[in-house]
Amino acid sequence: MKRKKIVISGINMVEGGIYTILHNALQELSKHIENKEVEVIALVHDSSKFQFSNITIIEIPLSKKSWWFRLYYEYFYFKKLSKQVQPDIWFSLHDTTPNVVAKKQFVYCHHPTTLFKPTWKDWKFDYKIGVFSVLYDFLFKINISKNHTVFVQQHWIKEIFEKRFNITNIKVAIPQFVEEISKEKIALNENKIHFFYPSFPKSFKNIEYLFEAIKLVPEEVLNSCEFHITGLKNNNTKYVNYLNEKYKSTEANRLKLLNKNIMLKYYNSIDYLVFPSKIETWGLPISEAKAHHKNMLLANLPYAKEACGNYENVSFFNLENPKELAEMITEIVAKNHVFQGNKIAYNTNEDLHNWKEVFQYILTD
Incomplete structure (x- = not known):
């Protein structure tokens, strides 16, 4: 041969x-x-x-x-x-x-x-x-x-x-x-609901959408929440400087970029993945959060739905309106949020x- x-x-x-x-x-x-x-x-x-x-x-x-x-x-x-x-x-x-x-x-x-x-x-x-x-x-x-x-x-x-x-x-x-699953956890406030956006801070990652949504959440609801966003600490890029200046009074846990082990610990510790990115060819954090069986709030876009696949504990928000995400967060704290769920829409054979x-x-x- x-x-x-x-x-x-x-x-x-x-x-x-x-x-x-x-x-x-x-x-x-x-x-x-x-x-x-x-x-x-x-x-x-x-x-x-x-x-x-x-x-x-x-x-x-x-x-x-x-x-x-x-x-x-x-x-x-x-x-x-x-x-x-x-x-x-x-x-x-x-x-x-x-x-x-x-x-x-x-x-x-x-x-x-x-x-x-x-x-x-x-x-x-x-x-x-x-x-x-x-x-x-x-x-x-x-x-x-x-x-x-x-x-x-x-x-x-x-x-x-x-x-x-x-x-x-x-x-x-x-x-x-x-699938890599961590059994270790990050020490987080057990009295709060934790939302996590693991992002490399490029402008298309749309981090400002999350900040705008946080600003629309009533204060008494915010008291029950904590938002963790990666890439906003020890980072001097134009986009990060803009975000940290514009939203300096908006409360969030601004994290540095995390290595793989610490990232997996966060997935194991948080309650919700939030993912408002405008464009991805896949969206790896969606797969990682799904592997940890986490609740997810995702951009209402084709990439997110396809990366999510068949999954019950997920809802989608429109990127034109941060009020949608703010209302979901409010419902979650009130314990009356109903997940939209997602089904695979394509033949994958x-x-x-x-x-x-x-x-x-x-x-x-």
Whole structure:
């Protein structure tokens, strides 16, 4: 049997969630190809972060220096490299479809800003969000029809891609989520109801919506509540400074960004997840709170409903009206809130549920 060669490209996936995607994918692929006639070449920014004995790592350190380097690699250098390597499969893990020569191409699209219409606040507090919302939409289109399959994380994104890019070869690949449950707790006031918004404070995370809702809650109700928001302490970004100045008199437990262990302790300790983000390609805190069987108050948006799945203890609020969330909080304190609940609205039989299934799919002739 002919040895199959696959190139995995993740040259801009250097930190945070996107680095986790790349590392998890390579980890699973390394296991998947054991005792198989498959050769893997991974293109990464920093080779020191990856130790896989059966994967050849090619380091491309200039890939994050500027967008000009990124575009050069995607649309010029990779074509030259692909002619040298002669891969059977080229799998781009970072949204764009490079100009390469390969028998099959695949792309994994997970950057949310192409689905987002930024407001003036987004431009003001992080101009990159505005730039990316325009740039990524353009870059997604380039070569996208060359792919055997385009992977996205949710069905509503698939529907948008089908219309926007006029393609039908789209498959939902649900992000691999490993349930981690903490048995430890954070010491919180047992006489209060605790609401938790774990957020990396970008403007599209819409933290001001939660503050506006808190301001609308009657004082006697607020006395029974505590709101915990991550990323607002020891953080000097424009958006955080704006929030802390504008809402300095609004009471909330402003937390620094938390490591994984402390985050899990919070999930185990709080009563409600609150999640008003304007856009996500998944919404990992929803999965994490669900794994801890927590009550959830979520934005009334497609990403939140799909990430939530079948779940009873959840209600949804409209982002145009913070009064809706304030009324839910008031009902919760009065112990008369009735959860709306949620049901899966899509046929998920054809979905891929982890990296193992993704690689079985792309390596099948």
